[in-house]
Amino acid sequence: MSNAVPLPAAPKRLGSSAVRKFVKNRAAVLGAILVGFFVLIAIFAPVIATEDPFKTSFTAVRKAPSAAHWLGTDELGRDLFARITYGARTSLLAGGVSVLIALLFGVPFGIIAGYFGGWIDSVISRVIDAMLAIPFLILAIALAAFLGASLTNAMIAIGLSAAPIFARLTRGQVMSVRSEEYVEGARVIGLRHPRIILRYIVPNAVAPIIVQATLTIAAAIIAEASLSFLGLGQQPPNPSWGSMLNSSKNFISQAPWMSIWPGTAIFLVVLGFNLLGDGLRDAIDPREH
């Protein structure tokens, strides 16, 4: 029919420039390494820990770091290195599962509000506003206290408290993607709403949500530590960095290592997720291309 148009040269893979940008960002790579380091510790905890984290010993109460106990022992004589190692499982689990719960509740409501608009949007948005009016941690503590003290309930509480953040972010993303011409084009073709949402809206709205999820894992880890510190999270004798800090607070002058190690662990893993999230945001941000 018409003369064939020459093809563009050198097809570029989608997202390759984002990867390149991420790798160039030293802070982001450090974040990824930190996160990867703690993930490995959590997975291989039984191999890494030289002692049983539950084994008490009344002859080794509150011992300073030594060759026998690398990081020292706590008030029941348990090995702190083993407890920190197993504590990584609690923290990462709490961070990951809470954020999954938050995504599960927040994203669908955000999509519905952003895509359909109108009164549905008004109702959902007011609920989001009301939930965001309460500080994240306060809401999480209140919910955890209401549900009862356990790690599972703590994760549900943290997830529900973080859900409005995702709902609002998703709503905004969906609203901006919805007004794109290709979405209007999909409507003109006669596609149904679920297909438009799954094929046209979600793939193009998902990047900032991933970034926010990474950053929220850091916040959720702190929240879990805080809840455990208050006795609302991981229950003794199971190890958790937050509950370790809680029990160490009475011995802070006699046995400072009891608070230093869990504090350092929380600091490093949260730093890791924050750097990773910031790096992802910079790499994905289309304005920077």
Added chain:
Amino acid sequence: MTTALLSVENLRVSFKGSDGCAPVVHDVSFDIEAGKTVAIVGESGSGKSVTSLAIMRLLQSGSAKIEGTIRFAGQDLTTLSDAGMRRIRGNEISMIFQEPMTSLNPSMTIGRQLAEVLITHHGMSQRQAEAEAVRLMDRVRIPSAAARLKDYPHRLSGGMRQRVMIAMALSCKPKLLIADEPTTALDVTIQAQILDLIRDLQREEGMSVLFITHDMGVVAEIADRTIVMLHGRIVENGATEQIFGAPQHPYTRALLAAVPRLGSMAGVSVPKKFEEIDRATGIAIVKSEEVTAKQPDPQTPPVLEVRNLSKYFDIRSGVLRKVSGRVHAVENVSFDIREGETLALVGESGCGKSTTGRAIVRLTDPSGGEIRLNGEDIVKLDENSFRSHRQRLQLIFQDPFASLNPSMRVGECIAEPMLAHDTIPRASVRARVAELLQQVGLDPATRDRFPHEFSGGQRQRISIARAISLGPKLIVADEAVSALDVSIKAQVINLMLDLQRDMGLAFLFISHDMAVVERVSHRVAVMYLGEIVEIGNRADIFGNPQHPYTKRLLSAVPVPDPARRTSRPELKVSELKSPVRPVDYVAPHRVLQEVSQGHHVQEWGAEWSNG
């Protein structure tokens, strides 16, 4: 020969990328004499803007490498210190850009922005600067200048903002004005006024102008000399009359052949293809004499009938979100389209032409009126019952970069309508996609690529392939070729004409470009402030326009012929009126009178009496 004000020699600009230095401008040399206008014309990616930015040294020194010499009034700009360059910028060379919407600070009144320039560059006092600002605003013909000084930029239309930008550029009495696509974002009547203004000011001030544009019509209107660029090289450089009269390079000839010329269709009743000339050899691939289109059969019932269509948008304000006004975007619009016919809907921004198109494909619900597709009123149908009708009704958007889902492969994009409507068995979708790609002139092997790997014209072909995949009766083409380069535009239009012939498609061709409309349409409807003011056969509208607005629109179209430059009547400074009305406004009942068979004109009031 007079000495040149600006002399560019062997300019070479390279950008540092991930794979070494990529030169984008090669060995460009030209002179601009004092008081002359030189136009650099080229399509996107030709390096015309980069050349102008290199002259101003506005390219980032970290990423761009500039070689060669740029002599301005005896100084070599490439070796000048940064401080020296800052003195040149603004004082000696000024620049205006394409986007008048973003180049003014939205949080300062235009008076203060103008005064600020005068105070910093000339050390004027506040009072002197304000007086000078009024004088400058008068110079660029802004009506009631003194009152306008206290306005913020958002109160001004695009044309008025561009005037303010020109006033700023002129405030330091530059010797050279660089204008980078200054009228591209403006409506055609406003464009004509701005071109007039630049020409008048140049004569009065005796300055030189370097005019960057993609529009051959604009070049013919304004330039003394014309430089044609392609892929970063100058392919032709000469007096404008010579470039237009006897183009030497095949590319220049190809470019000129693709430029739609108003009036070229006199005596032809059906749409005609553009001539396509091979850029390298200069041999015509498609001859313009090929008459492919047919006259639609007047006996067949219309595919689409629109009756008294209206669309209002409420403007809400205050705490209680009360309706405080209404945008009467479309008012009482009626027309028919037959099988195989192209009806063009023309008008300037805000006239309601796009809203009309969007209402027909139900992207927006009309406030009143009927839209009948094959006799059935589709306004009354709900979303689900309308869905099956969508097969017969498709839309092509303006922006080829926004109208394809970036996360879907091209083949999937094209297959989408067929899968949604289950028109053919799933097993044969792949073969059909290949067939469609071939039909729009693309290699079927491209179906596994993503949209961002394609150029604008190719993407528009993909959109067309998708639109025709269900065998529609009517396609609404909303500025479908407006964003494309001129030679690509011609190819895409030729493709649309071929498809119309083969499939009996009816087009609603929405456009602001009168010259393109003349080429493609059987009938034309002119819209102004939401209403159709004139509708009729293409030959009647272009040959015998009746309504004052149609006449104004036609006279404003730049003519790609430098010899006819002076024959245009003086244009008054005008702005497009706003269709925002009070809540209780009821549109007056206006009558369309038949002047000849099928040619209807709305009666016009006193507001048009002085042109």
